[in-house]
Amino acid sequence: MYIVRRLGIKRNISYILFLCLMIAVFLYSSPKRKHFIPRHFDISCTQNGNNSKTAANFNVPIDLVYLWVNGSDPKFILELKRQKALENHGKYNSSLRCRRQSDAGEHYHVIVVYPVLHSTKSLSGNENIEFIFNVTEQDMVYSVIVPKQSNEDNDIMSTLTIIEGRSYISLCGYITKEFLTEEGKILDNMYIVTVKPRDASMQAFKPIIQITKMLGEEDSISTDDIQVGSTTQVLVYGKLNNNSHFFDKTLKNLKGYGLEIDPAVLVWSTDSLVIKGLPRANRFAENDQLKFSLRSVEKYASWIQHIYIVTNDQTPNWLNTSNHKISVVNTEKIFPNKEDLPTFSSPAIESHMHRIPGLSETFIFMCDDYFFGQPITLRDFYTEEEGLLIHWGNRVNLCNPWCPHTSLGNGICDRACDNTKCMWDHGDCGIITPARMKRKYPNGLFSGSLYHTMGMFNRCSQQATDTVYYHEPRHSPLFVNRHIALDLENAFHEDFKKSSAFHFRSQFNVQYSMAYLLYVSSAREVMTTESIFDEMDTDKSGTVSVEEEMEFLNDKGISKASVTFLIDSTLQCSDSNTRKTGEKQQITKSRFTQCPGVKDFISWTGIWKPKYKHTIKSDENLHFIMITNHIGKSRTKLSKLSADPRKFNAINDDMDHGKRESVVAQELLQNFYEKLFPTRSQYELRGP
Template structure:
């Protein structure tokens, strides 16, 4: 039994062994088949991944090429903004039916002639191309309209809508140029400094960047006439001049700059208001002499004379800077009053004479109904509150070179007023005049230098001490020329006394080396270090009072405005228009402005004026510019909304076509890879 059981086990083991031997080759074969299938699938998947990667990469490249149209756009942000100057125009076509429907929703009795387009922009661009070819790029800011003649494919021009620039969509649509001017500086890729032009301004002589800005002088300012009077017989030179003018003591004139409130005080306060230091420093008091008043007060009183009209200073400053005490008896009140009245009369006569001589519209300074004039007065009041009362000038009709950084600083200071103007859908008497505010902000902003910085300016040899020569330079800038020897001796005495006090109180004695050539032979000056000046109150105050306050921005008021600009008010009188246009022909200038003030009731005359204006423009600019389409072409779309919709559809269609093309190329490539052996064999057979 045991043998049989053992034999059975051996037989079963043999059968299992034979079964295993038989099944192993079959399993190996099946494993190889599965392996081949798996590898084949992986290979196919790899091909598909590579193919679709190629397709996606191809589509991305095409999309990037569609977005980047030119090499100039790709490198635009790398161009030096300091040297590049762009031009910004604001434009509207009031003859368009859609514009008429839009404006009628908010105002039915608007003046249609104000928004009428007479092709001024077309000829202004021609003049820009002819006389300012250095301009990098031109931006036209519109409410969405497109000039039918404009070549949108030209690389140097871009059309920007209000929607792209404003941060407050609720203010749109806006029909106020004052509101539009508050956000033109937000144009993407706009140069740091840009030239802002109205479409009614054209060039008629060579314009260079140096006519607008130089590194040494800063921005050029072209003034015209003074800001309109705040009331009848109340020019701004009367306001805040220290003399009470009762007829100007009204809210419109800011209550005479508080002059009448000061006049109602005691006689002692009146005398204090006109307290005048000696204009010339001939006898210098000693440092311990207090009978004649503070010596530093007399130091501060010695300043360089300035022209009253050019600087726009008040009567109070004029009195302080004049030789009043030599001509009049200060104790004679009647004589002082006569002098004040005489001064005011002369000032008013000069201002009126200057206004008449300027080539501006005759009713501009006197018109009380013109919103533009009222907004100028409003802006001037705003400037008075911030920078003090003075007679300011309206800018000439030229292009305005604006700096984005300065505009941002101005927006911080006048944010509420700018926001209020931006929310006015139509022009308002309480709008700010943007360019007028900008240039006066630029000319009024100041910075204060420290004593250390002023000391370094006079320390020309960087020795850390002031030599006798450098002290003399300092004295010539605070005293009249010729320099009185008494002033030199007084300064020497002040510095010696300060040095004794300073070095006796100083715990740590600092050694300063004063070179031999820094001292005159008979000099008694001490070692004048920066620490000594900072601890010498009299000298320190003299430095700060004369040299601390500086202009924050560089600017130069150009006195030759008449050489650079022409202005004409276009009216419905045909004869006057012909005469004015002939004056422009006779004397062309860099900037020429033809403003529009047509009577909407005189349609026949207005049509004739339009034809005369067209003929005038063609006589100077007969040839088309690169900004224009050829004569037999015109834009299919006259609104950016329609144009953008068409461009979107075009891009979508192009992308679909590119994707289909890429798929077909991918399929063909994968087919070629799959059957490359057969293809090679057929090619060999054919050969």
């Protein structure tokens, strides 16, 4: 019995100790602190050795920069899928098999190739090809290959094909008669000629053969006819050249032989092209949020000088591009390394937005899902008294309870941080291999990029202790100065270079808003003797007392021995240029700055000050919600936001667009915006 009781006591003690440990872990990892505790960033850590010598100017005029992509644009989707297929070329290099579709009616199966084929020499000897032509559709140009209709397993193109160093993505489509479909692209100078049953003989095709001889190589005819029920059809195509009018006129004469002639329509869909590993549809979904965001800008921030919309070579179909206050900027204009393009990584694009030609020195960056809900002024971002106003969100969760924030990338291998969730201690425990970089991050790419950015700053920070915590950036507009952006890029040149090279979002991307705000709040510069005196002179009398010196030095954390040395030095230099006021002995600025002891002290000690003036602010003017397929919750969130819009608002699309509930959620979102901003802005085209 005694042994049993002893075992019971031990078991209870173990349980209590375990419970205490879990409580301690919870208190350590939960986001209790309201603000980030800034640390000192060592400016000498700059990776390329350059730093801007020009002081940041936050005065007007102020421009606005948006980042916008439209995931319903076929060109964008084809670029997206082509780039993703390139990451695993081996999966998509088998021959593409396009065959007749039983549910498509009368048609010719074809292969759609994007982008337009630069050269067809390598395909010219392929006996499976009837002819190749190009199609221009809005701002997209692509090629169409018409194969032999009798051969379904034609070896022509793969899903991903490399020709002369260029990559092409291919998918199946078909050409049919205009009246048989309500979708598709009507093809110029292309017709489907049908032989009626009573004339279904080769005699009826002699005129077509004669036309082909007359037009020569400039035009094409599909000699591989297809049987559709009791009729026979051929596809006739005339290239757009000097003979095109002759082609049209001659083709119409075929009607005299009792043949039916119908305009040809090309039908294809990006949905038929299945590429694994693509980002979720909500990442690029088009909910017209940019349109309503611009309406909020016109209503509440009309003082904005110019608006730039950065896109992947896209333009919203409703945008009034003739408006002198708005410009569409392709990513090619801002990326120094063109090999990084095309990119579908918003963090990569954000890191280059300060390169927009003609952009104001200071600008506001907004995602298209942000909008203003109240009048906005410059003082909502910056004041002369407080500097840049910084809003931090929740504290970043620990990647591991035993891996403090400051252990990531601090130059020491911490085994608790050497795992997937903690980004392998930012490389402190060895090189992060390409295989590791390709692994799916368990906590989401956004969280991974936060840890990656934290590791960057830990590498170059001082006074790093376990009591320092990082916080997430708020989902709100970012007030950016181009000189600071350049300094940030120079400080982490290699990190930004690697981040820019990711074509898709990665946990190894630099989280730009976090990096920018961390840099502003932690970057330091060495104080000169003049700036030290000015800060010591708190009463602005033009002289500094011993008491003012001591207060300044104690605030900077200077050792007692160094404090004594500096005070003794200033007293020795004060002689004829000092005056006594009671017990206080003071020294003038000219005498202080010329004092040899002061100069020695500054060179030995190095007193630092924040490089950029800033103030951490509360977030009562911010409102962020996420819309999901849960209709009830989404409706409640939108109702609350509609009743109390803040200065800065953001609605994030977290819907599953593959489910029908998303259609209802999108309607809710559209109705919310229409109610809040019913009037068209000057940035929209005037439609019916």
